[in-house]
Amino acid sequence: MIEAVLTLSGIGLVASLGLGLAARKFAVRRNPLIERVEQILPGANCGACGTAGCSAFAKAVVEGEAPLNACVPGGQEVARLIAELMGAAVPSTESYVAVLLCKGGKGEARSKFEYDGVSDCRAAVLVSGGDKGCAYGCLGLGTCERVCPFGAIHMDEDGLPVIDRETCTGCGVCVKNCPKGVLLLAPREASVHIRCHSHDKGAQVKRVCTVGCIGCGACVRICPYEAITLDDGLAVMDYTRCRQCGLCVDSCPTGNITSLVSQTPKARIDPERCKGHALCEAACPVDAISGEPGKTRLVDEERCIGCRICCSVCPVHAIAMVNPD
Amino acid sequence: MSKVFRFKGGVHPRDRKELSRDKAIEPAPLPERLVVPLSQHIGAPCEPVVSQGDTVKKGQKIGEARGFVSVPVHAPTSGKVIKIDSFPHPLGKDLPAIEIEPDGLDTCADGAGGQEDFASLSPDELRAIIREKGIVGMGGATFPTHVKLSPPEGKPIDTLIINGAECEPYLTADYRLMLEEPEKVITGMRIMKTILGVERAFIAIEKNKPEAIDAVKGVLGPDSREATVVPLEVKYPQGAEKQLIKTIVNREVPPSGGLPMDVGVLVQNVGTAAAVDQAVRLGIPLIERVVTVTGEGIREPKNLRVRIGTPVGSLLEACGGFRETPGKLVLGGPMMGISQYTTEVPVIKGTSGVLVLPRSRVRLEEARTCIRCGTCVRVCPMNLLPNFIGTFASRGLFDQAERYYALDCIECGSCAFSCPAKIPLVHLIKYAKAEIMAKKRKK
Numbered sequence: 001m002i003e004a005v006l007t008l009s010g011i012g013l014v015a016s017l018g019l020g021l022a023a024r025k026f027a028v029r030r031n032p033l034i035e036r037v038e039q040i041l042p043g044a045n046c047g048a049c050g051t052a053g054c055s056a057f058a059k060a061v062v063e064g065e066a067p068l069n070a071c072v073p074g075g076q077e078v079a080r081l082i083a084e085l086m087g088a089a090v091p092s093t094e095s096y097v098a099v100l101l102c103k104g105g106k107g108e109a110r111s112k113f114e115y116d117g118v119s120d121c122r123a124a125v126l127v128s129g130g131d132k133g134c135a136y137g138c139l140g141l142g143t144c145e146r147v148c149p150f151g152a153i154h155m156d157e158d159g160l161p162v163i164d165r166e167t168c169t170g171c172g173v174c175v176k177n178c179p180k181g182v183l184l185l186a187p188r189e190a191s192v193h194i195r196c197h198s199h200d201k202g203a204q205v206k207r208v209c210t211v212g213c214i215g216c217g218a219c220v221r222i223c224p225y226e227a228i229t230l231d232d233g234l235a236v237m238d239y240t241r242c243r244q245c246g247l248c249v250d251s252c253p254t255g256n257i258t259s260l261v262s263q264t265p266k267a268r269i270d271p272e273r274c275k276g277h278a279l280c281e282a283a284c285p286v287d288a289i290s291g292e293p294g295k296t297r298l299v300d301e302e303r304c305i306g307c308r309i310c311c312s313v314c315p316v317h318a319i320a321m322v323n324p325d
Numbered sequence: 326m327s328k329v330f331r332f333k334g335g336v337h338p339r340d341r342k343e344l345s346r347d348k349a350i351e352p353a354p355l356p357e358r359l360v361v362p363l364s365q366h367i368g369a370p371c372e373p374v375v376s377q378g379d380t381v382k383k384g385q386k387i388g389e390a391r392g393f394v395s396v397p398v399h400a401p402t403s404g405k406v407i408k409i410d411s412f413p414h415p416l417g418k419d420l421p422a423i424e425i426e427p428d429g430l431d432t433c434a435d436g437a438g439g440q441e442d443f444a445s446l447s448p449d450e451l452r453a454i455i456r457e458k459g460i461v462g463m464g465g466a467t468f469p470t471h472v473k474l475s476p477p478e479g480k481p482i483d484t485l486i487i488n489g490a491e492c493e494p495y496l497t498a499d500y501r502l503m504l505e506e507p508e509k510v511i512t513g514m515r516i517m518k519t520i521l522g523v524e525r526a527f528i529a530i531e532k533n534k535p536e537a538i539d540a541v542k543g544v545l546g547p548d549s550r551e552a553t554v555v556p557l558e559v560k561y562p563q564g565a566e567k568q569l570i571k572t573i574v575n576r577e578v579p580p581s582g583g584l585p586m587d588v589g590v591l592v593q594n595v596g597t598a599a600a601v602d603q604a605v606r607l608g609i610p611l612i613e614r615v616v617t618v619t620g621e622g623i624r625e626p627k628n629l630r631v632r633i634g635t636p637v638g639s640l641l642e643a644c645g646g647f648r649e650t651p652g653k654l655v656l657g658g659p660m661m662g663i664s665q666y667t668t669e670v671p672v673i674k675g676t677s678g679v680l681v682l683p684r685s686r687v688r689l690e691e692a693r694t695c696i697r698c699g700t701c702v703r704v705c706p707m708n709l710l711p712n713f714i715g716t717f718a719s720r721g722l723f724d725q726a727e728r729y730y731a732l733d734c735i736e737c738g739s740c741a742f743s744c745p746a747k748i749p750l751v752h753l754i755k756y757a758k759a760e761i762m763a764k765k766r767k768k
Contacts, residue, residue, distance in 0.1 A: 113666040116689045117749055118719065123756035128417035128666055135419070147721075 033085065034062045040081045041071055044149040048072040048171035062086070069093040073150065073169030095188040096170030098153075098163050101197040102138040102182045103211040103256060105158030109137050110208045120146075125179040133208030136198040138182045144174035190239045191260035192246055194219070199232045213256050219248035224312045243320045245311040265306045265321035271296045273318035280310035280319060330575040332568040334706040335560040336739045338494050338660065340533060345497045345619045345626040350505055352630045353616075353643050355427050359634035360412045360671040361387065361398055362422040366461040367468045368394035373423055379406045382434035384610050387423050396459045396469045399610040400425060401632035403432040413670045415656045415663060422671070425634065439608035448520040451605060458604035459611045459674070464488060464564070464594035465657055467675035470601065473591060474520050480586045482521045484574055487514050489530040489537065489595040490557055490564030493658025496678040498615040499595050501628045503530065503537035506599060507544040513598030514552060516605050521591065526552040527573050528595075533559045561660060562737040566592045568706050580707075580733050596677075616672055618644045622651045622681035631672050637679055638668035652687030655680040660738040690747040701740035701750060707733050711740035715750045718757035723764065726757040734758065 038058035045053035049070040051060050060066035061082060069079035069091045076093045083090040115124055115131035121143040124130045130139045140159030152167035153174060161174075165188075175183045182197060194213065198205055202214035215233035227241035228248060235257075246259045267288070269280075276294040288303035289310060311319045364370035371388030375381055381400040388398040404427040414420040440446055446454075456471035476482050487510065491499040503510060510528075518526055530538050535556075542554050555573055557563050566585055567578045569592055576588040585592055593601075596614060603609040612633055619626040624645030631640060637656070641647070655662035656676050672679075701711040709730055717726040731754055740750040 113664075114689070117752045118756055120719075120756070122760065123718075123752060126417075126752075126755055126759055127664070131666075 031062055034058045036085055037061055037082055040074070040078055040085070042073045042078070042169075044073055044169075044171070046073060046149045046169075046171040046173050048169075048173065067091065072096070072171045075169065096172075096185040097165050097168045097188045098144075098170065098172070098174055099184050099186045099193050099195075100138065100161055100163060100182060101184050101193075101195055102136070102160065102180075103195045103258075104132070104134060104137045104209040105140065105156070105160045107158055108210045109134055109212075122177070122179045130180070134198055134205070134212060135200065136180060136182065136196075137209065137212075139180060143177055143179070144183060147173050147177045149173055187239050190237075190242060190244070192237070192242055192244050192249065192257065193259075194228070194235050194237050194248075194257050196256050197234060199234050201233055211254050211256055213252075214254060216253060218251040218253060219257060222247045222251040222312070224314070225317060243311070243317070245308045245321045247308050247312060261321070261323055265308075265323055266301045266304045267299045267306075267308075267310050267319050268322045269297050269299055270318045270320070273316050275316055275318075277315055279313045279315065283309050283313045285309065329555060329557065330572050331558070332563075332571040332706055333708060334704045334739065335562060335568070336704050336742050337559070338561055338742060340494045340559070341619075342495065342497050342500070342533070344495065344621075345617050345628055346500060348497075348501075348627050350501045350615055350628045350630050353632070353635060353640055355402060355429065355431075355632065356635050356639035357426070358407065358636070359401055359404075359425045359427065359632060360422045360636060360669075361401065361425065361634035362412070362414050362420055362671060362673055363388045363398060364414070364420050365398060365467060365633070365673040365675065366396055367466065368392065368396075368472075370421065371395065371398050373409050373421075375406050375409075375423065377406055377409060380404070380428075381406060381425060382432050384612060385434040386610075387425075390456070394469055394472050396456055396461055396471070397610075398423075398459055398633075399612050400434075401612040401634050402427045403430050404428045413665075413667050415665065415670050415673055415676060417663060417665075422634075439604075439606045441606055443516050443605050444519060446605075448522070451516060451520050454605055454608075455601055458600075458609070460597065460600050460604055461611070461674050462594055463596035463600060463614060463674060463677070465661065465675045465677055467673070470593070470597055473586075473593070474517065476521070476586045476591070481589060482523055482586060482591050483525060483589045484591070485514065485518055485521060485523050485526040486569060486573055486590060486592045487526065487528045487552070487595055487598050488564055488566075488569060488592050489528060489534075489541070490569060491534070492531060492559075492561045492564040493660055493662075493678070494561075495619050495680055496617045496658050497619070497628055498617045498677050500534050500537050501617075502599055502615050503534070503595055504540050507537075507540045509599040509602045510541065510595045511544045511552075511598075512606065513600070513602035514593075516601050517591075517593060517598065518551075523591075528552050528554045529557055529564075529569055529573060530554065531559050531563055532556045561739065562706055562735070565706065565735055565737055567735070581730060611674055614672070614674065614676070616640065616676055617678040618681075619678060620655075620681040620683075621686055622648055622653075622683035624648045631676075633674060634671045636668065637665070637670050637672065640672070640679055641668060641681070647681065648683060650684040651681050652684035653680075653682040655682070660742065661736060692748045693746040695746055695748060698745060700743045700745065704739040704743050706737060706739060707735055709734060711750045711754065714757060715748055715753040718753040718760075723757055723760040726754075727761045731757045731761060 041054040049057045051057045068082050071078050079093045080090045110133040111131045121139040121141045142155045144161050145153045152164045153161045156162050196213035198212050205212040205214050219228045225241045227238045249257045249259045274296045281289040288300045289297050291297040369392040374389045375387045382403045385400045386397050387400050390397045404425045408424040411419040412422040452471045460470040461467040570590050616631045654665045714726050714729050714731045734754045
């Protein structure tokens with residue numbers, strides 16, 4: 001009896017000593033900071049930062065190989081928390097959101113043939129480029145919906161993805177996986193979008209879609225800020241120049257340009273730019289703009305109807321249309 | 326007669342060759358316009374050497390090859406170049422092509438004629454002719470023939486197989502060619518044997534074409550030692566390169582990137598052999614080919630000698646048009662052919678057939694859940710596990726699909742053909758292959 005107890009205790013002692021030594025000798029040193037950074041991250045493993053996942057990003061950040069604000073879904077808040085941990089300055093982070101550059105759903109776009117294959121855009125594109133008549137259009141089989149790590153995309157009845165701007169973090173996974181390249185990461189504050197990316201000639205666009213960009217250039221001509229250019233038959237928006245005035249929205253003959261500005265926007269004059277030319281005052285159809293000669297003009301928001309005429313006449317581009325908060 | 330071996334797997338679809346097997350090859354009428362794609366082969370597309378408004382003569386080179394794995398294209402008839410632009414291509418994309426309006430005169434371009442006595446030419450000279458005349462594999466894969474005929478040092482070829490299996494259902498183009506012009510096929514084979522310096526050659530024909538076997542044997546003579554005619558078991562995909570090699574010489578092409586030349590074998594389609602003969606002996610470039618226009622949806626199935634670049638629509642007209650509402654238009658055979666959405670697509674060097682299925686025969690089946698019966702595994706001639714690769718593809722697990730050798734799939738369609746759950750396995754595997762290749766390119 002006593003021998004058995006002693007033998008077993010002996011074995012236990014030797015084994016525990018061995019394990020204890022091994023644990024010391026072969027210990028993997030891990031910076032505890034990495035773990036703390038990882039806890040801050042959203043944990044979606046979307047890869048938008050350029051590393052394999054959140055763990056890898058945490059390691060890269062702590063080792064100084066990735067910028068503090070590279071986590072796109074986390075945005076400014078996560079960047080701030082990481083910066084706090086690391087004792088670094090908070091870098092400013094731009095926020096993006098995915099935008100669909102196609103309005104041609106089942107009702108608007110013609111299809112070339114009946115598709116009866118694997119229900120995934122990346123598989124469908126292997127069959128004659130997909131069934132959509134437009135070579136550029138959204139195939140509507142929901143690959144973006146399935147790959148979105150945040151569940152921000154759902155397909156509507158018309159067969160087009162709808163992106164929930166609140167949930168979308170701008171990680172870009174959908175953009176990378178769309179075989180038609182019909183999704184774009186646009187700055188979150190941009191609200192006017194050209195919703196087509198077909199470089200086909202106007203006649204061809206008309207043949208296959210009722211809402212596509214026909215390259216007429218009406219938006220290019222009307223835009224007071226030169227934010228829209230024609231690139232090989234397609235109107236393309238430069239978000240850095242767009243001031244969201246929305247003039248292009250009404251100018252588009254196919255209704256391809258959309259604006260998210262829902263309320264009547266009001267003209268707001270940038271006092272630093274305004275030189276008091278008073279062209280706006282003369283142009284305003286409702287006499288909402290007034291001011292002393294040579295001085296900054298003032299807008300009566302009660303009167304302003306959001307027609308945007310003043311925007312287009314201002315020679316120094318001092319007027320922007322904004323939503324009253 | 327040599328012993329015939331077997332390859333594992335395969336299926337037995339109804340061959341339906343009776344629709345067109347007794348129709349002699351006839352010339353297709355010259356269409357109002359020809360669209361000659363600059364990319365009709367595997368490898369770099371051609372560079373156009375004519376411009377809009379130029380007049381061209383029959384056989385004149387209109388697209389120059391770029392790089393070694395590339396061949397030129399030639400004008401199929403005399404006429405005027407209307408446009409060089411993107412046109413629908415049988416592969417499903419719009420690709421650059423030269424549109425020619427024939428003048429109806431069919432004036433031949435002057436230039437070097439052929440060399441009746443090909444034995445006086447060196448292998449390099451013969452290879453140069455074959456390349457210059459734009460010859461590619463006409464069984465469908467369209468791999469440039471001169472490249473196949475130039476095995477690298479250290480990979481000696483000891484066997485040439487002329488492939489007349491034509492295992493795809495419906496198609497009879499190769500059959501009619503062997504029956505009507507066996508001497509062209511045999512001479513083409515002799516030329517290729519000279520180039521490679523091989524003694525041993527086989528002509529492989531499925532047993533359902535006894536007349537073709539007799540015709541080829543007739544040209545070779547009773548005690549010929551030039552080539553052995555091998556009647557093959559009727560089984561799909563008997564005519565697939567790797568399966569054919571296994572059947573005839575019992576050698577296995579190494580998986581994952583192995584080529585027939587790794588086991589000392591070269592396989593060429595009978596159409597390619599005939600084209601080689603025409604190019605070398607008569608100096609005629611590859612500007613026409615035999616195409617079977619068939620299917621239950623076409624009024625008069627025919628075997629036609631078609632100029633490359635002829636729009637499919639004009640062939641359908643030549644065959645009396647549609648019998649009833651068409652359901653599917655396929656270029657190639659029903660197993661591996663590619664469905665088309667427009668009759669504007671032109672015939673290219675690899676187009677062996679135009680198949681029209683009526684609406685009433687095309688069933689759109691809903692894919693159901695895999696019942697794990699293992700039929701696809703049993704029929705796969707490449708010893709793959711299509712069920713697993715398909716499942717991985719549908720879940721986006723492309724790395725896993727690659728580990729299950731998705732890239733080794735020859736897309737023969739046996740698995741999808743026999744799947745009782747109607748799972749589009751080939752489409753799923755093609756999808757996996759495309760994603761794997763895209764990832765490899767990024768690296």
